[in-house]
Amino acid sequence: xxxxxxxxxxxxxxxxxxxxxxxLGMILNPNLVRAGFTLxxxxxxxxxxxxxxxxNFVAVSQVLIYAVGIVLVIVFAVMLCSLKAEANTIKxxxxxxxxxxxxxxxxSSLVFTVLSFVIRSQDWEAIAKLTGAARQSSLVQxxxxxxxxxVGFLMLNKYLLPFELVSLLLLAVLVGVIILSKKDIK
Amino acid sequence: xxxxLVHYLTFSALLFSIGLFGLLISRNAxxxxxxxxxxxxxxxxxxxxxxxxxxxxxxxGQAFSLFVMAIAAAEVAIGLALLLLIYRNTVNxxxxxxxxxxx
Numbered sequence: 540x541x542x543x544x545x546x547x548x549x550x551x552x553x554x555x556x557x558x559x560x561x562x563l564g565m566i567l568n569p570n571l572v573r574a575g576f577t578l579x580x581x582x583x584x585x586x587x588x589x590x591x592x593x594x595n596f597v598a599v600s601q602v603l604i605y606a607v608g609i610v611l612v613i614v615f616a617v618m619l620c621s622l623k624a625e626a627n628t629i630k631x632x633x634x635x636x637x638x639x640x641x642x643x644x645x646x647s648s649l650v651f652t653v654l655s656f657v658i659r660s661q662d663w664e665a666i667a668k669l670t671g672a673a674r675q676s677s678l679v680q681x682x683x684x685x686x687x688x689x690v691g692f693l694m695l696n697k698y699l700l701p702f703e704l705v706s707l708l709l710l711a712v713l714v715g716v717i718i719l720s721k722k723d724i725k
Numbered sequence: 726x727x728x729x730l731v732h733y734l735t736f737s738a739l740l741f742s743i744g745l746f747g748l749l750i751s752r753n754a755x756x757x758x759x760x761x762x763x764x765x766x767x768x769x770x771x772x773x774x775x776x777x778x779x780x781x782x783x784x785x786g787q788a789f790s791l792f793v794m795a796i797a798a799a800e801v802a803i804g805l806a807l808l809l810l811i812y813r814n815t816v817n818x819x820x821x822x823x824x825x826x827x828x
Contacts, residue, residue: 551728555736562740562763566747571755578759585766588733592777594787597769604794609762609801616805617755620812643749647742654738663730663778670779686784693788705795712799719806 550591558584575614582606596687733774741767754811754818758804765797 561581568574582605589598694702744767747760769790776786812818 548728551732551736559739559743562743562747565759565763566743566750566756571753574756574759578762581763582766585770588770589773592733592773594773594777594784594790597773597787597790600791600794601769604798605762605766609798612801612805613755613758616809619809620755620818640750643746646749647746650745651738651742654741655735658731658734658738667730667779686787689782689784690787690791693783693785694791697785698788698792701792705792708799709795712802716802716806719803719810 550587554584554587554591557581558588571617572614575610575617578610578613579606582610593686596690730774730778733770733778737767737770737774740764740770752820754804754808754820754823757820758801758808762797762801765793769793 558581561577564577565574586598586601744760744763772786772790776784
């Protein structure tokens with residue numbers, strides 16, 4: 540695939556290493572608040588991937604929504620539950636059951652094996668030829684910041700109905716969360 | 726070796742399996758939520774990589790990834806509200822002890 544060749548490979552491996560290490564650290568860290576903050580590193584590295592894929596808007600919203608918004612909300616909820624006293628019991632329960640650990644490792648590596656087998660067995664160059672990606676990407680090079688305009692155009696034209704449905708969903712979530720977290724539900 | 730679509734997809738599969746591993750191994754409900762976030766992010770990388778490599782003129786994948794982000798935010802908000810409610814009632818967030826919400 541000649542049209543992909545302009546990306547150097549070093550940042551990919553750096554971001555991949557950071558995000559995988561941070562994700563594993565999130566799973567294996569017994570302290571929940573630290574696990575939450577480790578997750579920020581993973582999300583920021585994934586934002587780096589989006590920058591490499593010319594998805595600037597997605598990268599910025601990744602940092603804004605995931606790395607700051609969602610993680611901070613989770614960490615605040617953890618702090619509200621004040622799990623310091625329970626941290627030890629949770630640490631034990633993560634590693635206590637040998638059978639559970641082996642089952643988890645087996646199933647997740649099975650999923651990874653199947654997925655990577657499927658990915659390897661596809662002929663992506665033929666698919667790219669089918670969608671005309673090579674021809675299109677030479678067109679895209681001409682215009683700067685094409686992607687951002689295109690995403691905005693898509694959101695308000697082709698995907699207007701899903702866009703509005705998502706806003707409706709967020710409104711429903713807002714109301715639902717307020718009702719759920721009220722002290723006295725009668 | 727140049728980085729192509731296959732690299733991104735393989736990395737995304739790896740991240741998805743790590744999220745699945747965390748989902749299966751953790752009994753703490755907060756950690757389960759965080760693992761789900763990791764899995765959603767892995768799928769988002771797939772979307773953006775497909776948009777970049779296979780559909781560079783009309784980048785539909787980026788729009789999809791934004792939808793996924795919005796729905797992930799909604800999911801986390803509802804999940805955390807439910808968890809805080811359960812914690813307020815039972816003072817426990819072990820996944821195995823949620824038997825009271827069985828129907």
